[in-house]
Amino acid sequence: MPLTKLYQQVKNSVVRVLALNGVNPVSFGTGSIIGSGKIVLTCAHCIIMGAQMAIADPANPARALFGKVIMSDPIRDIALLEFTNHIGSPIKIGNSSSCLVGNGAFVVGYPMGVDDQTLLSAHIASIAPDYLRIDASVNHGNSGGPLINLNGEQIGIINSKHGSLSQFLIQIKNATACRWYKAWRN
Numbered sequence: 001m002p003l004t005k006l007y008q009q010v011k012n013s014v015v016r017v018l019a020l021n022g023v024n025p026v027s028f029g030t031g032s033i034i035g036s037g038k039i040v041l042t043c044a045h046c047i048i049m050g051a052q053m054a055i056a057d058p059a060n061p062a063r064a065l066f067g068k069v070i071m072s073d074p075i076r077d078i079a080l081l082e083f084t085n086h087i088g089s090p091i092k093i094g095n096s097s098s099c100l101v102g103n104g105a106f107v108v109g110y111p112m113g114v115d116d117q118t119l120l121s122a123h124i125a126s127i128a129p130d131y132l133r134i135d136a137s138v139n140h141g142n143s144g145g146p147l148i149n150l151n152g153e154q155i156g157i158i159n160s161k162h163g164s165l166s167q168f169l170i171q172i173k174n175a176t177a178c179r180w181y182k183a184w185r186n
Helices: 003-013 166-173 177-185
Strands: 014-021 024-034 039-042 052-057 060-073 078-082 104-109 118-128 131-134 146-149 153-157
Touching: 003 014, 003 104, 003 118, 003 146, 014 039, 014 060, 024 104, 131 153
Parallel strands: none
Antiparallel strands: 014 024, 014 052, 024 039, 039 078, 052 060, 060 078, 104 118, 104 146, 118 131, 146 153
16 A cells, blocks of 8 residues: 555644743644544653643644653653543554564655654664664654554654553553553542
8 A cells, every 4th residue: 555545544643832921832743542532642852841732723733732751761761641532543453473574565654843744654663672773864843753663553663762662552552551551640
């Protein structure tokens, strides 16, 4: 399937993540809508303590929707933001353990703080037990965005660190992540 069709399937599940000080952005990144459509998965390094966390409203990008951080793990560089209302369709979660070097993939995000969503084609360049390396040229702002396989499933999260997200994504897919982050919050 051409990337054009795959992009159409996932584009509404990818959001621009903003850390705001009043109306001024102090950090930005990308996230993917997961679970019930009220949760955004992003990188912990996109979260700024003391800032209001928001996403650009998918229906009106000039407006911000404010959420709360329900989980932030700086070691794994994973964070979850929760929103009161449904914000969009969740992305499908795949399993990165079935990836092979050379497999096609793509990244959707908001590099360099641009307002327009971008697509970067990629290939799996190397595989380690704890991470996938890709050959796409990602930039600041792509952090937290999904790495998507050619089945339209999120198999990773873009960050500059070497850390495993496969197990976390599998937990989300199997709906056990809810128990994990609820236990983490308590």
